Structures are given as C-alpha cells and as structure tokens.
Amino acid sequence: MDIGLYFGSFNPIHVGHLIIANTMLENTEIEEVWFVVSPQNPLKKRSNLEHEFDRFDLVQAAIHDNYHFKATDVEFHMPKPSYTVDTLAYLTDKLPQHKFKLIIGEDNLASFPKWKNFNVILENHGLLVYPRPQSNPSGLKDHPNVKIVDAPLLDISATFIRKQIKMGKSVKYLIPDSVNEMIERKKLYL
Numbered sequence: 001m002d003i004g005l006y007f008g009s010f011n012p013i014h015v016g017h018l019i020i021a022n023t024m025l026e027n028t029e030i031e032e033v034w035f036v037v038s039p040q041n042p043l044k045k046r047s048n049l050e051h052e053f054d055r056f057d058l059v060q061a062a063i064h065d066n067y068h069f070k071a072t073d074v075e076f077h078m079p080k081p082s083y084t085v086d087t088l089a090y091l092t093d094k095l096p097q098h099k100f101k102l103i104i105g106e107d108n109l110a111s112f113p114k115w116k117n118f119n120v121i122l123e124n125h126g127l128l129v130y131p132r133p134q135s136n137p138s139g140l141k142d143h144p145n146v147k148i149v150d151a152p153l154l155d156i157s158a159t160f161i162r163k164q165i166k167m168g169k170s171v172k173y174l175i176p177d178s179v180n181e182m183i184e185r186k187k188l189y190l
C-alpha cells in the first residue's frame with residue numbers, strides 16, 4: 001500500500017495538520033496517512049515542547065474518527081534527536097510491503113537540504129508538499145520526486161496556538177474539540 005508518513009512535532013496537532021493530511025489523501029496516490037510524532041526535531045530547540053506521550057495522545061484524540069489516519073510512536077524507541085532518514089529505513093525494513101512517501105509543509109522543503117541524508121529520502125521515497133505562507137522558495141520544487149499540491153494556504157501554526165493558550169485565550173476552531181478538552185484537562189501549554 002502507498003502510505004503518506006506525516007512526521008511532526010505536533011506541539012500540539014491543529015486543524016492545519018488535519019486539512020493537509022486529508023488533502024494529500026484525496027489528491028495523491030496514498031491510501032493512508034500515518035502521523036509520526038517526533039520526540040525531538042534535530043533542527044529545533046526544545047523550548048515549550050510538551051512530553052512526547054502527551055503530544056501523541058493529542059494526535060490520537062484528533063484522528064480517532066478517521067480510519068484512513070493512524071498515529072505511530074515508532075520514534076519514541078529510537079535514538080534522539082529524530083532523524084527522518086533513520087526512521088524511514090527502520091519502517092521500510094519492518095514493513096517491506098508498503099511504499100512510504102513523506103508529507104511535509106513548504107517551510108520544510110526550504111530547509112530540507114539541511115536534513116540528514118536528504119538525497120536518500122528524495123530518491124527512495126519522494127516528497128508530498130503542502131504550500132505554506134511565508135516559506136522561502138526552494139530549488140527542489142521542480143525535482144521529479146517532489147509533488148507540490150495545489151491547495152489553499154493555511155496560516156495556522158502550533159506556535160500561535162501555544163501563545164494563545166499561554167495568554168488564557170480560547171483556541172476553539174484552531175484545534176479539534178477533543179484536543180482542546182485534553183489540553184485543558186492535562187493543563188498543557190500554560
């Protein structure tokens with residue numbers, strides 16, 4: 001089966017992530033999207049990063065009603081920080097029946113040449129890219145293994161959501177209700 005692996009910090013998951021996953025499902029050859037929660041992005045500082053178990057629970061709460069979406073904690077058992085090429089090698093070895101493609105936002109396409117062994121990812125898997133406002137242009141946009149979907153820009157970020165919560169403001173509609181309830185119950189992002 002063709003599977004879209006959607007790697008992310010998901011700190012927290014928001015409606016932008018869900019729209020991106022569904023858009024890829026509807027407009028590419030993938031049949032499922034697997035959300036891979038990364039304990040630690042190698043290029044990001046740890047500030048305001050909630051525990052990976054909590055972020056994973058929030059992802060599960062967000063996707064529970066969509067049988068095309070799955071969440072995986074595979075990177076929790078791997079060395080940190082979380083290098084995507086290593087996770088892809090592990091998953092390809094364990095599940096050779098599947099073909100994995102990467103789902104990323106356009107901001108990550110711009111920084112993609114800084115990723116570990118990015119050429120291996122590009123040649124062996126390929127990228128499905130969702131456009132993002134204020135992203136730097138990338139020389140990779142015309143690569144044959146890079147597909148940029150034509151879809152509405154979403155100016156939503158986890159950074160904005162974390163700031164709103166910290167200021168005591170509601171983030172209703174920016175995140176699913178199930179995620180909002182869990183954040184409140186666990187007192188996250190305060």
Ligand SMILES: Nc1ncnc2c1ncn2[C@@H]1O[C@H](COP(=O)(O)OP(=O)(O)OP(=O)(O)O)[C@@H](O)[C@H]1O
Pocket residue numbers: 007008009010011016017020103104105106107108130131132133154155156157158159160
């Ligand atoms: N609004 C968006 N438009 C396009 N891509 C997005 C958007 N939000 C997130 N992504 C992509 O989804 C993946 C996971 O993103 P991530 O969990 O870091 O969310 P984020 O909103 O970018 O978080 P933060 O604000 O904390 O950096 C990345 O590939 C990112 O580029």
Ligand SMILES: O=C(O)c1ccc[n+]([C@@H]2O[C@H](COP(=O)([O-])O)[C@@H](O)[C@H]2O)c1
Pocket residue numbers: 007008009010036037038040041042043044082083084085108114115116
């Ligand atoms: O493998 C790398 O070198 C690498 C460099 C930067 C980011 N990544 C991964 O890209 C994913 C998206 O990161 P983020 O924090 O933008 O959600 C996340 O799973 C990171 O581990 C991976």
